[in-house]
Amino acid sequence: MSSTKGLEGITATESSISSIIDDKLTYVGYDIDDLANNSSFEEVIYLLWNQKLPNKDELNQFKSDLISNMDIPQEVVDHLKSYDLSTVHPMAALRTAVSMLGIHDPESDVMEDQANKDKALRIQAKMPTVVTAFARIRNGEEPVSPKKELSFAANFLYMLNGKNPENIEVEAFNKALVLHADHELNASTFTARVCVATLSDIYSGVTAAIGALKGPLHGGANERVMKMLTEIDSVEDAIPAIEKKLENKEKIMGMGHRVYQSGDPRAKHLKEMSRELTKLTGHSKYYEMSIKIEDYIKENKGLPANVDFYSASVYHSLGIDHDIFTPIFAVSRVSGWLAHILEQYADNRLIRPRAEYVGPKGQTYTPIDER
Numbered sequence: 001m002s003s004t005k006g007l008e009g010i011t012a013t014e015s016s017i018s019s020i021i022d023d024k025l026t027y028v029g030y031d032i033d034d035l036a037n038n039s040s041f042e043e044v045i046y047l048l049w050n051q052k053l054p055n056k057d058e059l060n061q062f063k064s065d066l067i068s069n070m071d072i073p074q075e076v077v078d079h080l081k082s083y084d085l086s087t088v089h090p091m092a093a094l095r096t097a098v099s100m101l102g103i104h105d106p107e108s109d110v111m112e113d114q115a116n117k118d119k120a121l122r123i124q125a126k127m128p129t130v131v132t133a134f135a136r137i138r139n140g141e142e143p144v145s146p147k148k149e150l151s152f153a154a155n156f157l158y159m160l161n162g163k164n165p166e167n168i169e170v171e172a173f174n175k176a177l178v179l180h181a182d183h184e185l186n187a188s189t190f191t192a193r194v195c196v197a198t199l200s201d202i203y204s205g206v207t208a209a210i211g212a213l214k215g216p217l218h219g220g221a222n223e224r225v226m227k228m229l230t231e232i233d234s235v236e237d238a239i240p241a242i243e244k245k246l247e248n249k250e251k252i253m254g255m256g257h258r259v260y261q262s263g264d265p266r267a268k269h270l271k272e273m274s275r276e277l278t279k280l281t282g283h284s285k286y287y288e289m290s291i292k293i294e295d296y297i298k299e300n301k302g303l304p305a306n307v308d309f310y311s312a313s314v315y316h317s318l319g320i321d322h323d324i325f326t327p328i329f330a331v332s333r334v335s336g337w338l339a340h341i342l343e344q345y346a347d348n349r350l351i352r353p354r355a356e357y358v359g360p361k362g363q364t365y366t367p368i369d370e371r
Ligand SMILES: CC(=O)SCCNC(=O)CCNC(=O)[C@H](O)C(C)(C)COP(=O)(O)OP(=O)(O)OC[C@H]1O[C@@H](n2cnc3c(N)ncnc32)[C@H](O)[C@@H]1OP(=O)(O)O
Pocket: 006, 216, 217, 218, 219, 221, 250, 251, 252, 253, 254, 255, 256, 257, 258, 259, 301, 303, 306, 307, 308
């Protein structure tokens, strides 16, 4: 028996949700470029969950169902208020809050199809409320309730900042949500599927996935990209700083991908958004640094920029705190996790691979007082 480190190249399941073929990404067969350029995030969630695009009535109903489920229990707000907010990372707060939402959902352990779909809607709707409530409480402000007339993307920014966002901000944020929604069998989605394949509940699956997304090799990279950029003084210092990191065997955050060879199709959209938004908000230096770093890493290491690279300067331009970047990823990706969880339940088998044993063999047991 031999093993493949990191399960590279292993096909672990069938799925009808998203595909990456020849570096082309599709959601339910629709090219990511078409969706990024044309669709609302609500349409994409509907697509991932129902395997079809909604018509106008279906979309309106779905949008209103989402907004009417956005409120979170007071106990969760009180819990967020009880943390030492100077040390708790928002991803840790989100992980705990989603687990708490399960405790407060009377249908948490009801495994019927409809109950699971209803819970999926509630989780998707409540995640932005949790993230924005945490961000506001941390700044000494009270959480803000969503507005019925705003889209999902606009409501996130409204609940975060307490004022109506500009159209350009909503458009950019909506596109970012669309681009992050699903990505085949990435680490957090696989985690969610492994968890619920034991027939554990949907809240456990999403909580586990949040834990996996938090890591710097996955969703946690976007926050680290911004840390790297802000630590570099000027555009001229970008390449020397990267050379130093490579000399120290550090990884360059936002670069490289397990599946994409020539490039991540989402990165070009975020790159363009970064160019426009950094210019508009007086942060062009981060875009200029980013293109230098991208070119250098491509040329010297043959690695492409991934989705986390340019999203960092996009969110920075929108005035969002850097440690909220990964929770935003989760607010989008939960749509994909939920689609995969429902797909797993629909045709389930326990996921239980094998390990190649490489430890010592044939040991003789010594009683404790003889060791
Ligand atoms: C949403 C997402 O999850 S996208 C990914 C977000 N993560 C990051 O941006 C973190 C930085 N990138 C990485 O760590 C990796 O490229 C990953 C985790 C994305 C993919 O990892 P893997 O497919 O396992 O590649 P692995 O880590 O084995 O790297 C292969 C080689 O490329 C090098 N490499 C890969 N990524 C990078 C990088 N970002 N910077 C420098 N070197 C890198 C490795 O050092 C290794 O070199 P070696 O063979 O000389 O030891």
